[in-house]
Amino acid sequence: QKEVEQDPGPLSVPEGAIVSLNCTYSNSAFQYFMWYRQYSRKGPELLMYTYSSGNKEDGRFTAQVDKSSKYISLFIRDSQPSDSATYLCAMTYLPGNTPLVFGKGTRLSVIA
Amino acid sequence: DAGITQSPRYKITETGRQVTLMCHQTWSHSYMFWYRQDLGHGLRLIYYSAAADITDKGEVPDGYVVSRSKTENFPLTLESATRSQTSVYFCASRDSGSSYNEQFFGPGTRLTVL
Numbered sequence: 001q002k003e004v005e006q007d008p009g010p011l012s013v014p015e016g017a018i019v020s021l022n023c024t025y026s027n028s029a030f031q032y033f034m035w036y037r038q039y040s041r042k043g044p045e046l047l048m049y050t051y052s053s054g055n056k057e058d059g060r061f062t063a064q065v066d067k068s069s070k071y072i073s074l075f076i077r078d079s080q081p082s083d084s085a086t087y088l089c090a091m092t093y094l095p096g097n098t099p100l101v102f103g104k105g106t107r108l109s110v111i112a
Numbered sequence: 113d114a115g116i117t118q119s120p121r122y123k124i125t126e127t128g129r130q131v132t133l134m135c136h137q138t139w140s141h142s143y144m145f146w147y148r149q150d151l152g153h154g155l156r157l158i159y160y161s162a163a164a165d166i167t168d169k170g171e172v173p174d175g176y177v178v179s180r181s182k183t184e185n186f187p188l189t190l191e192s193a194t195r196s197q198t199s200v201y202f203c204a205s206r207d208s209g210s211s212y213n214e215q216f217f218g219p220g221t222r223l224t225v226l
Contacts, residue, residue, distance in 0.1 A: 008152070032213060034213070034214075041220070042220070043220055044202070044217050049213075088154065092213055100213065100215065102154050102155040103154060104152070104153065105154050
């Protein structure tokens with residue numbers, strides 16, 4: 001079992017829909033959780049960052065962490081065609097020296 | 113230009129040839145990383161470096177060599193390319209003082225080994 005599991009999709013939704021992207025993980029030592037967005041033929045870029053359990057909101061994006069269930073989510077409200085990308089979850093034990101462990105990524109298409 | 117750049121952006125080579133992928137960053141970030149991205153596997157860490165002359169293996173280091181003589185450069189060499197090394201390679205960097213552990217990625221190098 002990989003440390004981080006993420007449904008690769010693809011996921012296709014109409015414009016304006018609420019999107020839910022999810023990852024599960026097996027290592028309870030993970031403390032820092034991130035979501036990266038990757039447009040086609042580009043490198044990933046950091047979208048959201050959360051520490052420990054709870055919710056964090058940034059505009060139309062909400063990141064949610066449930067450490068008891070080892071489950072993280074990214075919600076996109078009022079999805080736009082410009083949100084079409086691959087979303088990768090990532091996590092690590094410490095913010096300093098340890099490398100990130102990435103999920104495989106979920107490809108999202110928002111149809112106008 | 114400021115940021116992180118990779119060269120070449122596209123490369124086609126043959127089995128058995130040596131290939132070097134270049135990565136350059138202008139931020140003076142201490143950490144640099146090499147990943148490969150394949151369908152069905154996502155991003156996998158090949159090697160990383162905490163500073164000049166300090167490198168460490170990641171998840172999939174076999175068949176790759178790295179060096180870091182200068183902080184800003186982190187070349188990745190495939191000593192004898194194999195078809196299984198056909199992939200998209202991403203370089204990334206991170207500031208050691210970053211509390212967010214944010215990695216900044218380059219645009220990628222698409223490598224095909226025939």
